[in-house]
Each structure stands twice: as structure tokens, then as C-alpha cells.
Amino acid sequence: MLVTMNNKPENTPESASRSRSREAENGDPRRAEGHNALERDAAELHEALSALIRLYQFRDRNGICCEDVSVTQCYTLNAIVRAGSPSVGELAAEMYLDKSTTSRVADSLVRKGYARRVADPGDRRSVRIEATAEGRDLVEKIERRLVENEKELIADFDPEVRQATARLIARLARAARDRFLRQGLLCRTSLDRPNEDG
Numbered sequence: 001m002l003v004t005m006n007n008k009p010e011n012t013p014e015s016a017s018r019s020r021s022r023e024a025e026n027g028d029p030r031r032a033e034g035h036n037a038l039e040r041d042a043a044e045l046h047e048a049l050s051a052l053i054r055l056y057q058f059r060d061r062n063g064i065c066c067e068d069v070s071v072t073q074c075y076t077l078n079a080i081v082r083a084g085s086p087s088v089g090e091l092a093a094e095m096y097l098d099k100s101t102t103s104r105v106a107d108s109l110v111r112k113g114y115a116r117r118v119a120d121p122g123d124r125r126s127v128r129i130e131a132t133a134e135g136r137d138l139v140e141k142i143e144r145r146l147v148e149n150e151k152e153l154i155a156d157f158d159p160e161v162r163q164a165t166a167r168l169i170a171r172l173a174r175a176a177r178d179r180f181l182r183q184g185l186l187c188r189t190s191l192d193r194p195n196e197d198g
Helices: 013-025 028-068 071-083 088-095 099-111 133-154 159-182
Strands: 115-120 123-131
Touching: 028 071, 028 133, 071 088, 071 099, 071 123, 071 133, 088 099, 088 123, 099 115, 123 133
Parallel strands: none
Antiparallel strands: 115 123
């Protein structure tokens, strides 16, 4: 019987995974240090984002609700303007609302004269939602005010910091959305914004 001996160390993904497992089991100090750093960074991020979100929720309530629309109505109207003339299903997907809630929010905007239902030219059985001139003006007015607030907020930061901050927040938003969707914490028929459809 021929026995071949190979004393070279393994260099495969499986061997690397086993090595990492052994390091974790043996309490490798480098891995423990990395884990502690990640834990610390995650806690600091959570605290910073929680403080920012609380402030922005307060800002949105004061900056939007004085315009005769709720925060959810404003978000929905903004989504309608961006999309052009979405169907109720498309709007629900954009807002992460179920269709019945989306329809109620759209109806409230129609009653206030900020949106209207129009026939779908490609499907007579369907309708689409589009913003009226008053609705587009309202979105522009609110966004202009909020952008002015942002300008004051970041005016003292260097341009590189301002640009990097915007990119980082956008990246965090995409990562959070993708992770929540994978985990089933956020789905196309669930609500990820306050239900203020009145």
C-alpha cells in the first residue's frame, strides 16, 4: 500500500474557517479585541443615530405639520412627486406600507387637493396617483425649508467632511434596508414609518 505524506499546511477556506474557530475557542486576544472594538463602535453608532433621529422627528413634526399635512402625508406626497404617477402598489412599495394604508393616505391627499387619481393609460382597471400643482408646490416649499436648515447645520464643516457625511449616511441607509429586508424585519407590506394617514 502506498501512503503519501504531505506536511504542507492547508490553505483553503475550510481550513481558514477551522483556524478561526480554534482561535475563538482558545480565546485569541486579537479576536477578542476586535470584537470589543466592534461592540463599542456599534454602541456609539446606536447612540449617535438615536439622538439624531429623535431630533429629526421633532424637526419634521414642527416643519411639516404646520403645512396642513402629517409627516406620513408629506413623505407620501414627496414619493408621488418623485415617481411621477405611481400606482397604489408602486407607492406602497416605495413607502413600505400595505396597500390599504397607502390608499387611505392617498385619499387624504386627494381630499386636500394635493393629489388626484388618474386612469392608467395601459390598464383601464387600474388608477394612478399624481400630484396636483398645489401638491408639487407644497413639496417644493417644505424641501426648500428643510434644505435651508441643513445648510445652516453643516455650514461650519469642511467640504470634504460634508460630502463624506452624506455618502456615509446614504451607505448606512442602504445597508440597513438590505439587512432588514433579508431578516424579514422590513418587508414590502410592513410599515417602517409612523402611521399618520389622517
